[in-house]
Amino acid sequence: xAGVTQTPKFQVLKTGQSxxxxxxxxxxxxxxxxxxxxxxxxxxxxxYSVGAGITDQGEVPNGYNVSRSTTEDxxxxxxxxxxxxxxxYFCASSYLSDGYSxxxxxxxxxxxxxxx
Amino acid sequence: xxxxxxTQPGMFVQEKEAVTLDCTYDTSDPSYGLxxxxxxxxxxxIFLIYQGSYDQQNATEGRYSLNFQKAxxxxxxxxxxxxxxxxxxxxxxxxxxPRMRSGGGADGLTFGKGTHLIIQP
Numbered sequence: 001x002a003g004v005t006q007t008p009k010f011q012v013l014k015t016g017q018s019x020x021x022x023x024x025x026x027x028x029x030x031x032x033x034x035x036x037x038x039x040x041x042x043x044x045x046x047x048y049s050v051g052a053g054i055t056d057q058g059e060v061p062n063g064y065n066v067s068r069s070t071t072e073d074x075x076x077x078x079x080x081x082x083x084x085x086x087x088x089y090f091c092a093s094s095y096l097s098d099g100y101s102x103x104x105x106x107x108x109x110x111x112x113x114x115x116x
Numbered sequence: 117x118x119x120x121x122x123t124q125p126g127m128f129v130q131e132k133e134a135v136t137l138d139c140t141y142d143t144s145d146p147s148y149g150l151x152x153x154x155x156x157x158x159x160x161x162i163f164l165i166y167q168g169s170y171d172q173q174n175a176t177e178g179r180y181s182l183n184f185q186k187a188x189x190x191x192x193x194x195x196x197x198x199x200x201x202x203x204x205x206x207x208x209x210x211x212x213x214p215r216m217r218s219g220g221g222a223d224g225l226t227f228g229k230g231t232h233l234i235i236q237p
C-alpha cells in the first residue's frame with residue numbers, strides 16, 4: 001500500500017517560475033486536500049476536492065491552482081512562484097462519508113519548497 | 117478569532133513523567149471532531165487520537181488519552197510515561213460539521229500552531 005504519495009520531496013524555484021506538486025493516492029478516497037505549513041502557523045488548508053471534477057478553495061488559496069481529473073490524483077500548481085510560497089506542503093486524503101473517525105485521514109510525507 | 121488555540125509553544129518534560137498538552141477550540145457547530153497529530157523532526161504527520169463531539173467517553177489510544185471537556189471546549193492530550201521518542205511537535209486540529217458531498221465551504225482540518233515537546237533523559 002503506497003498510501004498518499006507526494007512528489008517532489010524537495011524543490012528550489014526562482015521567483016516567477018511555475019511548477020506542479022504531485023499528489024497521488026491508491027485508496028480510492030473521494031476527498032483530497034492540500035495544506036501548507038509555515039513556521040509557527042500550523043497547517044492551513046489551500047484547496048480541496050470531494051471528487052473528480054470538483055474542487056474548492058480553502059483558507060489560503062491565492063497563488064495556487066488545482067484540478068481533479070481522476071480520483072487518484074490531485075496536483076497543486078504554482079503558476080508564478082513567489083518567496084511567500086516558501087513552505088512545506090502536505091497532501092491529505094480520506095473517504096467522504098457522513099460520519100468520520102479520526103484515523104481515516106492520510107497525509108503524504110510533505111514537499112519542501114523554497115522560492116528564491 | 118482562532119478556532120484552535122494551543123497555548124504552550126514549547127515544553128520540557130523529564131522522561132517517564134506524564135505530559136498534558138493543552139488545546140482549546142471554538143465552534144458553534146454541534147457536530148465536530150478533534151484530532152491530535154505528532155510531527156517528528158523528519159516532518160511527517162502522524163495521527164495519534166480522535167474525539168468526536170458526540171462521543172460519550174474520552175478517547176484513549178495506548179499511552180495517549182484525550183481529556184475532553186465539552187463545556188469548556190478543551191481537548192487536552194495526555195501522554196503517560198513519556199519516552200525520548202515522544203519529542204516532537206504536536207498539533208491539535210478540528211473538523212466541523214458533516215462532510216458535504218458536493219463541496220462548498222472549507223471542508224478540511226483547522227490546526228493549532230502546535231506545541232514543541234522535548235523529553236529530557
